[in-house]
Amino acid sequence: MFPYSKVRERIVRNLPYSPSAFTGISSLEVMGLPQISYVDHCFTTTPDPTPEDEESIAWTAMSAYTGGSDTTIAAIKTAFHAASLHLEAQALAQSELDQIVGQERMPEMNDRPNLPYVTAFVNECMRLIPVVPIAIPRRAMEDETIGEYFIPKGSVVCNFNMLRDPDIYESPLSFDPARFLPETGTPTHPDIKGRSGLAIGSLSYGFSRRICPDMHLADSGVWLYVSTLLWAFQVSMVDDDGSIVKDKAAKWESVQFSSGAIQYPLPFKVKLVSRSSAVENLLRNA
Numbered sequence: 387m388f389p390y391s392k393v394r395e396r397i398v399r400n401l402p403y404s405p406s407a408f409t410g411i412s413s414l415e416v417m418g419l420p421q422i423s424y425v426d427h428c429f430t431t432t433p434d435p436t437p438e439d440e441e442s443i444a445w446t447a448m449s450a451y452t453g454g455s456d457t458t459i460a461a462i463k464t465a466f467h468a469a470s471l472h473l474e475a476q477a478l479a480q481s482e483l484d485q486i487v488g489q490e491r492m493p494e495m496n497d498r499p500n501l502p503y504v505t506a507f508v509n510e511c512m513r514l515i516p517v518v519p520i521a522i523p524r525r526a527m528e529d530e531t532i533g534e535y536f537i538p539k540g541s542v543v544c545n546f547n548m549l550r551d552p553d554i555y556e557s558p559l560s561f562d563p564a565r566f567l568p569e570t571g572t573p574t575h576p577d578i579k580g581r582s583g584l585a586i587g588s589l590s591y592g593f594s595r596r597i598c599p600d601m602h603l604a605d606s607g608v609w610l611y612v613s614t615l616l617w618a619f620q621v622s623m624v625d626d627d628g629s630i631v632k633d634k635a636a637k638w639e640s641v642q643f644s645s646g647a648i649q650y651p652l653p654f655k656v657k658l659v660s661r662s663s664a665v666e667n668l669l670r671n672a
């Protein structure tokens with residue numbers, strides 16, 4: 387069980403002495419980044435915070451940090467891994483990016499509606515290797531029937547097998563972004579109602595009242611990172627001696643994933659080659 391009460395105690399105990407500890411300003415300064423942070427913003431816009439305000443600021447900052455950091459990085463690692471082993475999918479995404487974005491500017495969120503394959507690539511990463519594979523497991527306290535499903539008392543309900551259900555996702559263990567293209571595949575899981583407007587297309591963000599509250603932020607962040615990665619670089623997996631991995635299938639079998647609450651591929655080597663000098667110039671001057 388995560389020691390929330392201990393964390394809460396420490397946060398609240400420390401707040402009166404060093405609110406700046408929450409701003410991260412000094413580390414941002416060192417990195418030469420703008421000195422803005424969520425907590426800093428909250429303290430600036432609430433000049434006379436009550437203890438309750440301070441507690442809310444601390445808690446919301448902590449939940450965004452703990453909920454958002456490892457998860458987003460895990461999704462990005464999976465995308466590196468998928469791109470490096472599925473060169474055809476990588477090439478299709480790049481061809482779409484070249485057509486819509488070109489190489490004179492970087493991809494932007496506004497491009498997303500015009501980049502269905504790139505979005506499908508992200509969705510397929512989230513489906514095949516869900517970041518939080520058992521979400522936060524829930525146990526049925528009583529026998530329950532929901533639609534056509536009977537859920538016996540005591541069952542633990544989680545999303546992992548749903549994302550690999552062969553009745554819904556053909557060849558569920560294959561990496562195939564096209565399954566998420568509206569014209570060729572299943573744009574979303576049929577059991578999910580009301581999410582069709584989202585480009586998430588999977589169950590990776592949980593369900594119902596405890597669904598990830600920041601899924602839109604996460605989804606946009608991961609999408610922008612992955613589209614920029616594929617726009618900028620040719621991504622290849624390399625062996626220890628630096629040679630490009632040829633036998634992708636064998637490598638896929640041998641890839642190890644973390645086994646904790648958050649799932650990501652364990653360290654592997656990739657080679658990044660910028661896709662053109664125009665791209666390289668843009669990146670260097672970004």
Ligand code: HEM
Nearest residue numbers: 449450453454457461517518521522591592596598600604
């Ligand atoms: C790829 C990125 C992410 C994935 C896959 C993800 C997935 C999830 C999942 C599966 C849950 C549990 C839902 C449940 O209990 O059934 C969750 C909860 C949560 N997530 Fe995310 N998340 C991501 C990014 C983020 C980000 C960026 C933030 C904040 C900035 C965040 C904040 C939270 C919080 C606060 C909760 C707890 C919600 C609650 O218990 O009511 N997550 N997330």
